[in-house]
Amino acid sequence: MVSVPSNRGYEITAASLSKRYDGYEIEETHGWFLDMLPPAPLSVLDIGAGSGRDGLHYAAKGYQVTAVEPTDAFRKIAMAKDGADAIEWLEDTLPELALLEERAFDVVTLIAVWMHLDVDEREEGMVRLNELLNPGGLLVMTVRHGEPPEGRLMFEIADEEVIEAARALGLSLVSHANVESIQPLNKAKGITWSRFAFRKGLS
Ligand SMILES: C[S@@+](CC[C@H](N)C(=O)[O-])C[C@H]1O[C@@H](n2cnc3c(N)ncnc32)[C@H](O)[C@@H]1O
Numbered sequence: 096m097v098s099v100p101s102n103r104g105y106e107i108t109a110a111s112l113s114k115r116y117d118g119y120e121i122e123e124t125h126g127w128f129l130d131m132l133p134p135a136p137l138s139v140l141d142i143g144a145g146s147g148r149d150g151l152h153y154a155a156k157g158y159q160v161t162a163v164e165p166t167d168a169f170r171k172i173a174m175a176k177d178g179a180d181a182i183e184w185l186e187d188t189l190p191e192l193a194l195l196e197e198r199a200f201d202v203v204t205l206i207a208v209w210m211h212l213d214v215d216e217r218e219e220g221m222v223r224l225n226e227l228l229n230p231g232g233l234l235v236m237t238v239r240h241g242e243p244p245e246g247r248l249m250f251e252i253a254d255e256e257v258i259e260a261a262r263a264l265g266l267s268l269v270s271h272a273n274v275e276s277i278q279p280l281n282k283a284k285g286i287t288w289s290r291f292a293f294r295k296g297l298s
Pocket of ligand 1: 099101102105116142143144145146148163164165166169187188189190205206207208211
């Protein structure tokens with residue numbers, strides 16, 4: 096397993112977290128960007144794929160999916176699911192994502208991952224995300240705000256930092272919102288999520 100500060104705490108909690116992650120209604124949590132995805136065939140890179148919930152959804156829609164997940168326990172759970180054979184699974188980490196070499200994708204998603212990276216990793220990571228996008232491609236990110244769960248490394252990240260880092264690379268902001276957590280316990284604690292979608296220019 097790739098063990099980095101950013102995936103601290105996930106190996107031992109992956110089984111219970113997978114049950115929780117798989118319980119979310121994808122149309123409810125991701126509906127805000129699913130309509131932006133052009134029809135298949137498209138290549139989708141899901142970074143920090145967790146239980147594989149999203150990758151399997153995209154694959155079922157006919158997209159060609161690559162899922163990156165550094166935590167062994169998550170990858171094993173995800174790869175054992177029906178439909179997982181249609182997905183390319185990689186054990187790799189932001190910010191380098193070295194296994195992806197010179198490849199690029201039509202859609203890159205990071206759902207609930209970015210807040211695990213420190214400031215230097217985020218700086219390097221945004222450059223890498225831009226490289227991984229095809230011209231005209233869509234970058235989708237969600238970032239958690241508020242008290243971190245016990246045992247995990249998270250940073251408080253201002254929306255402006257994300258928007259400015261992407262803008263500096265020529266990525267255009269096409270959607271941005273800050274919303275309450277849909278989990279009752281987290282909502283009560285004041286946990287919110289920022290959602291971003293950026294489009295890479297065609298030239
Ligand atoms: C909160 S979970 C989200 C999982 C999934 N995206 C979802 O929405 O259910 C964060 C995920 O990011 C992964 N992760 C942590 N550090 C990472 C890194 N440096 N590069 C890629 N993934 C990372 C963790 O292993 C974990 O699967």
